[in-house]
Amino acid sequence: MPRTQSINQNPLPDALPDFRSLGVTLRVVLLVNGMALLVAIAQATSWPDIAQHVLAISALLQPVLLSSLLLLFALNSLLARLAYWQGAAAMLLLVVMVTLAIYHLGGDLYAPLIGYGHFHLWRYALLSAAIATLLLAYFRLRSQALSPALHKARLQALQARIRPHFLFNSINAVLGIVRADPKRAETALQDMADLFRMAMAHEGALVPARQEMALARQYLELEQLRLGERLKVNWHTENMPDDALLPPLMLQPLLENAVYHGIEPLAEGGAIDIKLYRSGEEMHLEMYNPRQEQDSHHAGNKMALTNIRERLALQFDLEARYTAEAGKDFYRVHIMLPYVREETP
Amino acid sequence: MNIVELPLAVFVVDDEPPARNRIKELLTDCAEQLPLEIVGEAGNGREALDKLSATHADVVLMDIRMPQMDGIELAQHLNKLPRPPVIIFTTAFDAYAIKAFELHAIDYLLKPIRLGRLFDALTHARTAVPLRTEVLQELMPEPRKHLSIHERGKIHLIPIEDVLYLRAELKYITVRTVEREYLIEESLSALEKEFAARFVRIHRNCLIAKDAIEGFEKGGDEGESGWMVKLKGLDELLAISRRQQHIIKEFS
Numbered sequence: 001m002p003r004t005q006s007i008n009q010n011p012l013p014d015a016l017p018d019f020r021s022l023g024v025t026l027r028v029v030l031l032v033n034g035m036a037l038l039v040a041i042a043q044a045t046s047w048p049d050i051a052q053h054v055l056a057i058s059a060l061l062q063p064v065l066l067s068s069l070l071l072l073f074a075l076n077s078l079l080a081r082l083a084y085w086q087g088a089a090a091m092l093l094l095v096v097m098v099t100l101a102i103y104h105l106g107g108d109l110y111a112p113l114i115g116y117g118h119f120h121l122w123r124y125a126l127l128s129a130a131i132a133t134l135l136l137a138y139f140r141l142r143s144q145a146l147s148p149a150l151h152k153a154r155l156q157a158l159q160a161r162i163r164p165h166f167l168f169n170s171i172n173a174v175l176g177i178v179r180a181d182p183k184r185a186e187t188a189l190q191d192m193a194d195l196f197r198m199a200m201a202h203e204g205a206l207v208p209a210r211q212e213m214a215l216a217r218q219y220l221e222l223e224q225l226r227l228g229e230r231l232k233v234n235w236h237t238e239n240m241p242d243d244a245l246l247p248p249l250m251l252q253p254l255l256e257n258a259v260y261h262g263i264e265p266l267a268e269g270g271a272i273d274i275k276l277y278r279s280g281e282e283m284h285l286e287m288y289n290p291r292q293e294q295d296s297h298h299a300g301n302k303m304a305l306t307n308i309r310e311r312l313a314l315q316f317d318l319e320a321r322y323t324a325e326a327g328k329d330f331y332r333v334h335i336m337l338p339y340v341r342e343e344t345p
Numbered sequence: 346m347n348i349v350e351l352p353l354a355v356f357v358v359d360d361e362p363p364a365r366n367r368i369k370e371l372l373t374d375c376a377e378q379l380p381l382e383i384v385g386e387a388g389n390g391r392e393a394l395d396k397l398s399a400t401h402a403d404v405v406l407m408d409i410r411m412p413q414m415d416g417i418e419l420a421q422h423l424n425k426l427p428r429p430p431v432i433i434f435t436t437a438f439d440a441y442a443i444k445a446f447e448l449h450a451i452d453y454l455l456k457p458i459r460l461g462r463l464f465d466a467l468t469h470a471r472t473a474v475p476l477r478t479e480v481l482q483e484l485m486p487e488p489r490k491h492l493s494i495h496e497r498g499k500i501h502l503i504p505i506e507d508v509l510y511l512r513a514e515l516k517y518i519t520v521r522t523v524e525r526e527y528l529i530e531e532s533l534s535a536l537e538k539e540f541a542a543r544f545v546r547i548h549r550n551c552l553i554a555k556d557a558i559e560g561f562e563k564g565g566d567e568g569e570s571g572w573m574v575k576l577k578g579l580d581e582l583l584a585i586s587r588r589q590q591h592i593i594k595e596f597s
Contacts, residue, residue: 164437164438165438165439167438168437168438168455169437169438171457172363172364172367172437172456172457172458173364173367175457176364176365176366176370177363179370180366226364264360266412267360267388267389267412292412
């Protein structure tokens with residue numbers, strides 16, 4: 001298969017799963033217990049026997065599983081700093097140590113259930129190392145399978161951002177003022193250049209929220225030129241931390257949707273409300289715009305919204321939520337995602 | 346023979362002030378070689394209709410995507426004027442409309458508009474054939490939002506949601522709202538097709554608004570032993586033909 005190359009497609013480096021993410025933790029718990037259940041079924045001689053075996057396995061398995069997950073949660077940022085193979089080795093070592101420690105501490109508790117002695121000690125160390133390796137392999141394969149999807153989604157976001165309707169109308173608007181107000185036309189052209197430069201920049205997975213906001217403001221500036229008084233925007237960003245990170249190309253497409261479907265069809269225009277705030281370890285983005293009653297214009301460009309939803313799911317798994325509510329005369333979007341801080345250099 | 350041509354009367358409709366400004370500048374540029382006069386401008390379809398029923402224009406340059414009433418609906422209403430103007434659509438980007446224009450060989454200008462293209466379009470305008478209403482109807486992805494009535498040199502717009510029933514009488518169609526009746530010259534079957542989501546046929550000559558149905562009554566009137574329908578805000582009862590009686594089940 002030919003590999004298509006583009007500036008935006010350098011693959012993500014291998015990385016350990018984020019042990020602080022709910023999705024990862026849930027998957028680990030489910031998979032490990034699933035394996036335990038399979039073992040129990042394989043050993044059992046009758047239906048009630050399955051439960052017996054599950055209990056026997058759980059006695060050692062659950063403490064090991066939970067303490068490992070806790071430790072990994074605590075050490076997550078340390079592990080993330082290591083190269084992939086070092087991190088993987090450290091994680092395996094950690095899991096084996098946890099197994100040995102718990103087996104040792106449990107001592108007599110485990111002896112009658114699962115036997116005692118060097119053989120059993122090393123048997124369980126080997127088993128937990130094997131399970132950990134399997135899980136690592138699973139997460140690696142999963143991220144490899146998803147990363148092209150994420151890249152594709154980002155690429156689509158780039159394309160979706162440059163909506164032809166906006167581009168041509170903006171150029172037309174600049175032409176409309178160039179003779180009467182050359183200074184303003186200059187500024188508008190500079191805004192446009194900035195907007196497209198930022199839009200086409202190859203961004204990482206996350207960018208500072210203030211950068212996203214600057215881009216959004218520049219975009220709104222241009223729309224204001226066309227729509228004038230019809231477009232009003234209220235920003236509520238008092239409770240947004242300065243160091244918050246957001247996925248790139250998220251805010252502006254949402255705004256563009258609000259302008260295109262909400263404000264433009266209204267003869268008197270209206271106001272878009274944007275609220276960005278932090279609540280605990282979560283970032284919230286709320287956007288509200290009025291729209292014409294029983295919104296009638298065709299199909300609508302749902303592409304931008306689907307794309308944002310897809311990227312959030314790929315990037316944050318279960319930790320991001322996206323809800324949209326289409327009322328009779330309004331539209332509201334609420335996005336919740338983990339609060340990721342910008343690292344101070 | 347010496348024919349003095351009057352300057353071409355041009356009207357501009359666009360919801361964006363800078364876009365109107367741009368067209369006016371270009372028109373001024375054209376005026377150096379082509380006698381023309383800008384007779385007015387409007388920011389939406391409704392305003393345009395009001396102004397154009399008072400002032401005649403030879404050519405109307407109009408945007409397609411506008412609030413309240415889009416360009417294609419406006420064009421249909423303008424066709425009812427005694428001397429309908431030649432319409433030139435302008436659009437920045439509207440894949441659907443552009444495809445339709447190409448299909449029907451309708452001239453349109455892409456924004457940003459080039460002086461040369463505008464000049465050509467205006468030069469051909471005097472000889473252009475007005476767009477046929479049927480073609481415009483085909484271009485519309487959705488039904489109109491208004492019916493337009495031409496009365497004593499003025500165009501009235503009736504929001505389609507105010508219409509209670511449409512009844513064919515001889516060559517006209519009676520449009521009934523709570524307040525009064527109007528007459529329009531359109532075909533009932535075309536209206537039925539266009540507004541299928543809003544109206545239902547109760548008789549060979551009558552469509553009623555589904556939302557306006559209040560109830561059904563057994564009509565005791567002579568001969569017509571069938572059912573009658575009562576509409577909200579209207580005293581008069583309308584007869585349902587035998588063939589359409591199934592609607593009683595659907596709407597009661």
